[in-house]
Amino acid sequence: MRSVQADRHGGTEVLAIVDLPVPVCGPDQILVKVAASGVNFIDTYQRSGLYSMPLPVGLGREGSGLVVAVGDNVQGITEGHLVAWPGVQGSYAEYVVMSPTDCVLVPVGIEPNIACAAMLQGMTAHYLVTSVYNIQSGDTALVHAAAGGVGLLLCQMISARGGHVIGTVSTQAKADAALKAGAEHVIRYDQEDFAPRVRELTNGVGVNVVYDGVGKSTFDGSLASLKRRGLMVTFGNASGAVPPFDLLRLSSMGSLSVIRPTLGDFIATPEEMQWRADEIFAAIADGSLNCEIGGTYSLDQVAQAHDDLESRATSGKLLLIP
Numbered sequence: 001m002r003s004v005q006a007d008r009h010g011g012t013e014v015l016a017i018v019d020l021p022v023p024v025c026g027p028d029q030i031l032v033k034v035a036a037s038g039v040n041f042i043d044t045y046q047r048s049g050l051y052s053m054p055l056p057v058g059l060g061r062e063g064s065g066l067v068v069a070v071g072d073n074v075q076g077i078t079e080g081h082l083v084a085w086p087g088v089q090g091s092y093a094e095y096v097v098m099s100p101t102d103c104v105l106v107p108v109g110i111e112p113n114i115a116c117a118a119m120l121q122g123m124t125a126h127y128l129v130t131s132v133y134n135i136q137s138g139d140t141a142l143v144h145a146a147a148g149g150v151g152l153l154l155c156q157m158i159s160a161r162g163g164h165v166i167g168t169v170s171t172q173a174k175a176d177a178a179l180k181a182g183a184e185h186v187i188r189y190d191q192e193d194f195a196p197r198v199r200e201l202t203n204g205v206g207v208n209v210v211y212d213g214v215g216k217s218t219f220d221g222s223l224a225s226l227k228r229r230g231l232m233v234t235f236g237n238a239s240g241a242v243p244p245f246d247l248l249r250l251s252s253m254g255s256l257s258v259i260r261p262t263l264g265d266f267i268a269t270p271e272e273m274q275w276r277a278d279e280i281f282a283a284i285a286d287g288s289l290n291c292e293i294g295g296t297y298s299l300d301q302v303a304q305a306h307d308d309l310e311s312r313a314t315s316g317k318l319l320l321i322p
Contacts, residue, residue: 001094001095002017002094002299003018003020003093004016004060004093005058006059010049011047011048012302012307015306017302022094024097028073029074030067030069030070030074030097031095032068032098033066033094033095034065034093035063035065035082035321036063036116036117037060037116037319038061038062038320039297039305039306039317039320040121041238043060044306044309047059047306050237050241058093059090059302060089061120062085062088062091062119063088064084064112064113064119066083067079067080067081067083082112083105083106084116084118087263087267088103106281109285110281110285114284115281116317116319117291117292117316118291119277120263121317122153123266123267124150124263125150125154127276129157129158133209137162138164139158139162140202140208141165141208141209141211142166142194142198142212142225143178143183144210144212145238146169147177147181147315147316148315148316149292149316149318150236151181152181152316153181155178155182155183156288157289159181159182165182165183166185166198166202167186168186168187168194168218171190195224195225205227206227206228207225207230209226209230210222210232211233212233212234213234215237216239216240218239219245222234226254228255229254231257231258232256232259233261234259235260292315292316293317294314296320297318297319297321298321298322
């Protein structure tokens with residue numbers, strides 16, 4: 001089978017297509033023929049060395065596909081089931097082997113590409129608005145990269161819960177996409193400083209919560225956008241890692257809180273992961289949630305997919321189709 005690997009850390013030049021044997025599932029595992037693999041910033045962090053990995057490393061963590069073999073001890077999953085997963089290393093490949101606890105069952109009517117797109121970013125958005133900060137009617141949230149994969153889902157989920165969204169974007173096309181997804185106001189951060197504009201839009205009060213997957217370049221402005229006792233949620237490093245800062249700043253700016261969550265701690269059990277997936281799939285099925293596919297690529301185009309994602313010129317979810 002074909003798989004994408006990196007034998008050293010660096011730019012997209014380290015990505016290589018290698019031929020490997022099709023993995024064999026053990027008695028407690030399943031073998032899945034991959035239908036789609038999600039392209040995510042965590043993949044670029046592993047490739048670059050920001051997140052150091054033992055080398056060589058098979059890249060990709062998210063995907064969907066059909067079960068083609070089932071171990072003797074596996075129950076509840078059979079050959080032919082469509083499954084999806086948010087965190088199986090080596091998912092840029094034609095086949096992957098995993099524990100049944102690593103994936104969720106996809107209901108009839110949800111296509112493989114959509115199921116894949118709903119995984120890492122969908123469950124990230126879900127835990128951010130339900131468990132990290134439980135959005136209530138009337139809350140106001142600042143969403144950075146509001147037209148990105150997570151951003152578009154956050155806009156929809158926050159507005160569906162009665163919250164108000166202020167989004168930041170870099171182009172008019174992205175502004176239009178964020179507004180369509182439920183943002184009430186959009187700030188072009190390439191044209192103006194977002195923090196003063198947030199204060200203006202909130203009559204000087206600030207927002208209840210900031211969802212920031214950008215990192216270094218937006219961190220200070222995000223803190224300045226919060227209301228008293230507001231929560232800063234930093235969940236990504238698209239512009240680089242946030243440098244160390246003095247915790248005393250949080251008290252002087254209004255007793256602010258900062259959290260750096262990761263998805264793994266919010267899908268800590270198979271039951272929790274399936275619950276989040278079921279809520280997302282139900283919203284997709286009834287039309288209240290749209291997972292936008294921003295681009296599809298073959299495995300041979302993986303370098304281009306990484307370049308496009310890191311350029312922040314894309315909107316929606318990027319997929320590799322083995």
